[in-house]
Every structure is written in C-alpha cells, then in structure tokens.
Amino acid sequence: MSDYYGMIGKVLRINLSKEQISIDTIKSELWKKYLGGRGLGAYLLAQEVPPTTDIFSSENKLIFMNGPLAGTSIPGNNKVCVVFKSPLTNSYSYSLCGGHFGPELKYAGYDGIIIEGKAKEPMYLWIDDEVVELKPANHIWGQLIPESEMQIRNELGDDKTIQIAVIGPAGEKLVNYACITAGMYREFGRGGAGALMGSKNLKGIAVRGSNDVKVADKNKVITLTKRLTQNIRNSHGGKVRRQYGTMELVERINNAGFWTTRNYSEGYFEEGYKLEGEAMRDKIIVGDSACFSCPIGCGKWTYMKTEGDKKIQMEGPEFETVGMLGSNCGISNWETILKAAKIADTYGFDTINAGACISMVMEAYEKGKLSQADLGGLKTEFGNEDALLKILKMIGERQGLGDILAKGIKKASEHLNISEFAVHSKGQSFPVYDPRGAKAMALTYSTSPKGAHHMFATTFGAELAQGNRFEIEKKEVLERNQQFSMCIVDSIAICSTIRAGVPLEDQAKAYSAVTGIKVDAEALNKAAERIINLERMYNVKLGFTRKNDTLPDRFLKEPMPKGKSKGQTVDLETLLDNYYIIMEWNSNGIPSEKKLKELEIFDLFN
C-alpha cells in the first residue's frame, strides 16, 4: 500500500495477450518525484516502452494514470492522463480526459491502468472494485460511440453510475488520430490513443468504484474546497467560462486576428461573429454540464432542430472543434458544425486533426493542386459544407479519400503530394491559435513532445493580457513558466481551466493537504522541469532534435494577410535559441548530462 494519502498506491496491469490481470505497487518515492498523472505516466512509459518500440506492436502500452487529487473535493480534480507512444507523431505522447472517468477509477481502488499486449478477439475491460475481468466485445465491435457505451452499460445492469470509456469505428480502423471517449462527450483526444487501443482489440473500459479516497488533513481539504470554489466562482475567467464555455474565446481570438481561418492562411474570420459564445448561448445551448468536482461547468448541453423535424443534441462543440470544422474550413453555419462534430464524436476521432486534413484538401483544390477526379468526384472549395460532412464520414469509415486522410496530416499530404498545405509539427495538426498572433505559442507548438498542441503551454492568454503578443523578447520565460504550470496541473490531476481561481500556491496547499507530502510552489516547478526533460529525452532517444522543433513555412514566411495581426510572421530560430538556453539544453535542443543528473533522471536513459 501507499504510504501516502490521495493516491492508492495500486496500478492495474492488464496483459491482453495472456488475458492476465495483476496489480502493481507504485513506490511512494515516485509520487514525490513525478507527482502523478502525466508525470508518473511519462516515467512508467520510459521504464516500460523503449522509445524505439513499434507503434502497433504488442510491446506498445497505454498507461492511464490518475493524479493524487483525483476523487477528492479539491475543485477540478477530474483529469486523468493516458501516456503512450503515438501512432500520429511516432513520438512520446500524452492525452488528458475530464469528466467522471478518472475519479471513478480511483474509487475502484486504482491510481491507474497499464494496458499491454494484444487481445486475440475484441474485448472490453470491466473494473468493479476488486473484481476485474475481460469480457468479449465481438458483438459491440463496429458500433458507434453512443451505441457502444449503451450496450456495455446494458450488459452491466444499466447502472448509470458506471463510467465507461470506449473507442468507436475510427479507433478500430486505426484512424491515426482516433480518440478514446469517456462518458459520451469527454475525450482522450489527441495523438491517436484510440487507434492504439483499437490495435490492441480493446473496445472499452467500464469502471465502478466504492472505495474511500483518504486525505491527510480532512479539515484543511474542506476549508480549501470551500475557499477555492468561491475563488473560482468569483473570478472573471470562471464566470465567462460558465456562461459560454470555451466558446468565449472566439470573440477574443478572432478579433485579435489569430483565429485560424481557411487552412491557417488567415487569422480573422469575417463571419466569426455568428459563432461567438453569445450567439451559441442564444441559438443552441440548453444547459450547463460540469466534470467531477468542478464549480465552473464549462460543458454546454446543446440542442437543435433541423429540417424534417430531426434533432441534434450533444454536449459541445468546443472552441477547437468550431474553429477547425468552422472558420478553418470557411464555414459559419451552426447546423453544419453540429452535424460535423457529431460525426467525429460518434465515430470517435479528433476534430482538430480531421479539420486540418480537410482544410488542407480544400486549399489544395482551390489552388488547383487537386482536381475533382483526385477527390473522388468531390469539389472541396472552402465553405463547402456538404464536402465537409461527406469527408468526415469517409474518415470514420476509412473509405476513399477518408482512408488517406485517416493516416494523419503528414502522411496524407505526402500521399497526395500537397505537403505545402499541410500545417503540422511532428505530424500533429495545429489547433486554432495562429502563432503569428501570439508569438510564444510558436514555442508551444514547436517544442511540445506530442507535436503541435496548444495545451502544452497556453501562453496566448497572458500575451493578450500583457499586450506584448507580437514581441519575442523574454517569451522564453513565459513559455517555460506556462509549460511548467500546465505540467503541474496535468500531473496532480486538476483541470487547467481551474487555474482561474486556483493559483500555484493553492495547488501546492491542496497537494499537501490531500497527500500529506509538504510541497511548495518551487517543489512543484522542480517536478515539472523533471517531467518535461524526461518527455524530451524520450524523443531525443528516437533521434528528435532541433530539426524536429518546426513550424510550417506558412507561419514563418507568409505575413498575416489581414486583421489585427496583419503583417506578422514568426522568427522561430531566435525563439528556439533563447528557449533552449533558459531550459539549459544545448543549441540542438538536447538536455545536458549535468541537467539530467541534477533532475535525477539521467539513469533512466543511460
């Protein structure tokens, strides 16, 4: 058992090849060193999956890991991380999922699950406290996300408290950016964890728990919960998120001229006002929905009647989805965006990568690089709503053009010979914040170990607030601090949005009150530095260096054509030079032996 509170000290190990289930103990000193969640997951991946492992071989693993705060009352403690070697980027990757799945796993008595091997036949995993079993899933294989979840729940007795994570047809068919979906609308979204799960013939994981999560100092936890809940509710950020969800960002980002538009060629979408949070609230939002222990409730229940008295109802879509399937494809029609999001949600794939693949094809068609014949008869000009919906379905079913786009943006663009329109870093598509409009985001996208991912360091908010978004001076400091900040919340298992009312000092207090391990802000930052260096080293062992920390030429050479970021390009090389210096890495982006020894991770890779 763990010496600590908060965590349990037990991780389930599921060997699908042998159909063997066992329990590992996690040594207490590892919690101190890697915090939990993303950090501990990264450590276990480095221990168990050598960097050179073939992606779809049975040696690759999915490591689900909770943080120490998961399942307590500390606001926002719902993020569970999965760490794996990614089918999309062929590198280290992690992905976080909110909702109620992670805390339920903790209540079942486990900090995490290591999935290894490959099942001979489709299976799903059923974790009911100490009773853990693999059940046949042949009859569910091929079904969409909602039907799969419903079927599994039905078989387990229709208990609505069971939390279920499943893959859809996209995961089964190895769409390289397939996600794992928990509780219908919350995803382990990026990097293709769903495809890896599909390759292992694992359809889903269902969890029900009735164990205690113990805390070291009950009174402090209660006091903190009350104070932090109030802080969050009273904060401006918290209030806006409650009202409009992530869609509040449309107005801010579009008006500042860095909302990706028409395959990232522009930063201002003239019809963006139709998609702003207020318009969404007015048109389609019917309710608010929270993840576990979150007083914000940024989830938005939506409902729309379409022609023929049909209805679409869902949770979301979120800001990234609306940008990638909306502005970036030149589309502003809510009905189409909802239908598009629904296809991605039910087949189970990442809307960011899918949207980027489609916008790429749209631009290539408009510029005459792809013809209607190349596209199986489709005309894919920007704004073609019908084409968007058709291609999304083809991706989910891996048919025709969809089969090519399912490989991921890098491989698909090479296959179609349109690499100049492929906007990615390390094979991961860019989300909707154009780095020309917030320069530190260029470092976020280029240095993230999982490829272009905004949540590796969300610097744009600070850059907007500080009014220095076009400058590159001192941006390495902001970048490093934000990388650490995100790494800490990802590892102790609270949602990054919660930071609006839970500053680092309070995170340290919460961590100490729950676990009984006394930490301060400095100790959390040190752990974050250790984790980021560890993640970096995993990729270094794969041959990744500065040459992989790239941005597409579009952001480097094409000045932003219009809007409030007009004329901007990114000087990536200067940004990288300064960032490597502050991280104490060499000019090729490789951490020094001295740094790795100081962080006590040198032996992991030597």
Next chain:
Amino acid sequence: MTQKVLVFEPKKCIGCRLCEQMCTLTHYGVANPSKARIRIIRDHHSQLDIATYCHQCSDAPCIDACNFDALSRDPQTNAILVDEEKCVGCRKCIQECPYAAPSIHPEKEVVLICDLCGGSPQCVNICPENSIQYLDIQKANNIYKSIYITEIAQKLIEEDKTNE
C-alpha cells in the same frame, strides 16, 4: 421550531458532485460517493443531472417500513436518524422510499440516510449553483410552485410557437 427541508432543482444542477464529496468528508473524513447520502446521477438522454436525497417526508414510509425500530426522527431537525446498532441492512426502507434516497453503506450492513448534518447541510453550503437549498417547509412550497409555473409557461410558449 419550524421544520426545514431540502429542496433540489434538477434544471439548476450541473453535475459537479461537490455535494457528494462534502457529504462524505464531513461524515467520514474521506471522499467516497458510494457513502454519500446525496447522489447526483447524469442522464445523457435528457441532458440533466438529478439528485437522490432524503426529502424528510412528514409521514415517513421508511420509518413505518423498518421492522427493527432502527429509524427515528431527530427532534431538533426532523431528519431521519439511523441507529446503526439496530439496523440490519435489510433494505426494506430502500424499497419503500418514494425518492430512492437511502442506500446501503459499502462496508457494513447499515443504511445511509441524510441526517441534515445536524441542521447545517454541507451539500447546501458547497453547491455552486444553489440547486439544493435548505428551506423552511412553507418557503419550500414556493420553490415547487416556481418550478411548476416555469415548466407550464415553457410548455405554453412552445405550443404557441407550434401553432404559429
């Protein structure tokens, strides 16, 4: 003293379940929803989060149902009190409760019913949406009426729209 009761409004609840956590931290010093006397369960189809909790019925069917004399009234708050020495976990009160409020403790054979935290319910104190309130029974009436008229009004408006 005037009787006070818990009133929950499903349409206000966002499903954060902080109430469950505060309930078990207060009673047992741990977080564990299956020990909570209030449970919030999400229904994706209706896009609602709905609570199961003790409504403090005046003529409580759970007390009548108990063959072991294990349930009684708190003279101060009117909450249903469980005598853990007498309760055998037979689940008769669970079957009789019109609100699916009681549940069996996950570790011992006794039933869990809301004790109103002695008059200061922690679920109410933490709820960020005010979706659960602890009110004078007469004032609680008004909440039910308000919910009712909101629903009726909504229906009438929709009928109007359909007739247009």
